[in-house]
């Protein structure tokens with residue numbers, strides 16, 4: 170089976186497994202305990218925090234470990250719901266992951282306003298600038314890169330607009346971190362990430378908050394994480410996440426992602442050539458080197474493609490793992506103005522660091538064969 174569903178989750182890499190085992194064997198204490206075993210666990214956590222802070226470019230004290238990005242994203246919305254002025258709105262891009270989108274709607278209802286998206290899958294910065302002249306939302310949320318299309322969002326630009334109007338800016342960087350250079354993300358007010366998208370274990374992630382700011386906890390009942398997130402930290406799983414990120418950061422520093430971008434581009438050229446009528450979503454936009462959202466030629470619907478490819482030995486997806494199984498067009502493609510009939514023929518190929526050029530070539534050959 171050749172795996173092309175890394176945006177759903179990536180296999181846990183060897184370095185992460187080893188870091189987990191070492192931390193489990195050698196760091197048995199609770200990081201809040203006063204004895205030496207506790208202190209060893211606390212040191213490991215502090216080192217992990219420092220490393221992540223250095224990668225993102227923020228202060229270690231601004232980082233909170235969480236059970237993943239769903240929790241971290243919910244924490245942001247919960248915090249603003251508790252601290253926001255009753256009249257304030259939150260503006261969220263129309264292509265956010267459901268854990269941002271749904272929690273914004275849950276906490277803010279009609280005061281959660283959608284930021285429109287261009288037909289190329291990019292958040293409309295002109296809209297933000299124009300609207301900001303008249304109204305100040307309590308928070309703006311725009312993800313760093315979209316999980317379905319891979320389109321990289323202008324998070325630096327949106328952050329700059331927000332700074333000019335003193336509006337807090339939140340970016341879900343789950344699909345960006347561990348694939349693209351992440352230094353500078355730490356300057357955004359709120360940033361979230363999850364280990365399992367870059368080769369770490371599932372069930373661990375983080376939230377970065379503004380320096381010396383308050384955070385209304387979502388989980389109560391302990392003073393861990395500076396009282397901002399109760400519950401004993403899972404030291405070994407955090408060590409594993411940081412071991413994975415360290416490997417990815419080194420690969421990115423060596424520009425290994427640029428070669429992989431070429432492989433994806435070669436695949437796309439071959440893909441549209443061999444399957445007349447097929448298109449790539451957001452084709453002309455800067456995209457993650459690993460992601461291709463494709464609209465397949467007239468005929469079969471997305472689920473049929475996924476099943477046929479599965480039988481041919483390729484794991485691909487119909488889009489977000491959180492929406493698979495639903496016989497509905499994706500909200501991301503709909504926000505781009507893609508008609509439901511087309512959106513129902515969309516599938517996502519998402520590669521990983523382990524994917525090779527022959528894997529991409531095998532995928533296009535299999536697609537051509539299935540299509541015949």
Ligand code: PLP
Pocket residue numbers: 176177236237238239240242266268312315316341343344362363364372373374490491
């Ligand atoms: N945000 C984005 C953009 C994602 O792709 C995902 C996972 O699919 C999440 C948030 C949720 O992350 P987690 O699985 O760690 O809860």
